[in-house]
Amino acid sequence: MSRSDVHTLTGLSKPTSSSLLQRLEESGLVRPSGLGETGPGGRAPQLYRINPAAGYAAAVDVRPESVRVRIADIAGTVVMERVDENDQSAEGPKSAAATIRSCCDEAGLSPAELDAIVVSVPGSYDIATDTLSYVDHLPGWQHASVGAELRMLFPEASVAIENDVNLAAIAERHAARGESESFFLFWLDDGVGGAIMIDGALHRGSRGAAGEAAFLLIPGAVFDAESRTEGALERIVGYQALRALAADAGHEAATAPEALRALLDDPAAAPAVGELCHRYACAIVSVIALLDPARIVLAGELARLGGEKLRVEVARQLAEIMPTAPQLTVTVATDTPILDGAMIMSLGIARDRVFTT
Template structure:
């Protein structure tokens, strides 16, 4: 009787294992600040030679930099490393009926600049142009060169349909309904753009550094200008087939007009 090898788990390749180790070390450096080679090895369970090779790869890739040495302990001082803040820059946008708020941060999460632009009088057809101007001004205030952003995420009070690309539940946001809007913004801003429901993004923030830290399953209920919710199951956002999961403000309520 022969064994069906197609169902056996594949062994991790050396390149995959290196990538997993590198990512784990980067996460530790982001969460714990400067660490020595020995500390990284202890926290990850890697040997000193493996930790040294890992740090050499990350330094060559421009992701970590040496930042001094340990002091006061037994033995020789150890070199400390931290994530290089200049390794990547991102922008986040909060879009409402009255304004667009832009923030630019480095890879460590430190906010470098913020800029708020009122949207009163914006022609719907000028949305891409106006957003581009707002982001460019924020990048300038952050002291960065044009084209420095690696990723841009836009939070809106609506639900992007993953199939059609259209923005649902957002009649209050004229100019944000083109199915090609993401592509148009990416071209104008010279960086990948993602559009996400604003309450979903609030849930991601709570999961990363707020009340939902360590929670695999939770619901965030949002009550502001409108009412919404975000659902996280097994650690991942649950958006629904058309992106509308959590749009509780649109649920029929007995005795209320549809």
């Protein structure tokens, strides 16, 4: 943009806008980027752009058997992305840090150049105690002070740990601009979860555990010792339960996505699909009764796979249970919503740091 653009957008006087641009250029945050179109006076204005090398942000998605890292410059251009598999998360923060450093090396960056790092974990992070809950499936991340450990490994960066489904909700909010910013994201993937977005802001709860839908106790669920650790809802709609529903309908499937695909493609399996969607609907009703969100978003691999067929059947089941229900949609985010959400959050933190110093 030009000096005139800065003047118009900020409301500052033209001399102040010029001074601002000069200071930004001297600090290395913006740089000239050619001339604009010739104006009425016959002169083409000097244009400026953000210097993409003014800062860098990293997003990290930690899974039980992999660590995925994406690094972008301050303008949002991805400069490196890589997945390290084969139980790369086993050593906890140290393994994630090693992958981040390796990616920095490949991108020609020093880890000290990272302004922000957001780490996604499939569990709940309590910022007050600096501990993770519901991470029995994540070796190396179950000890106290995981955030402090990461910050010691990257002292120059602002480091944040966030729940994976919360980050998927951030990606959904970004992708569905123009829609209501108050919604509940119902996560149907290798685990069942949820995220609460209120007026465009995440609601994390007092211990970072808001949205842990796996522990909803709905009709048909059994509460026992296993339910206490895995979640009552998880046991009746999770991967094993979905494969069992498919098997009862005559479809042996190695994975839950295969099971769902077989059920949706078989007209004779309609009762099994109806039962699954009834369980989903019962969980969603509990959320609606407490939050009354503007919309419910079905997200995760199973939601994307089920698409409109799944959405229509869940909506039908909701209509049978309660007189009115909010809008029910399928996610419009990409197939990497967790990493996308972590990148959006990391860039926001990095930009705040870079442009407030």
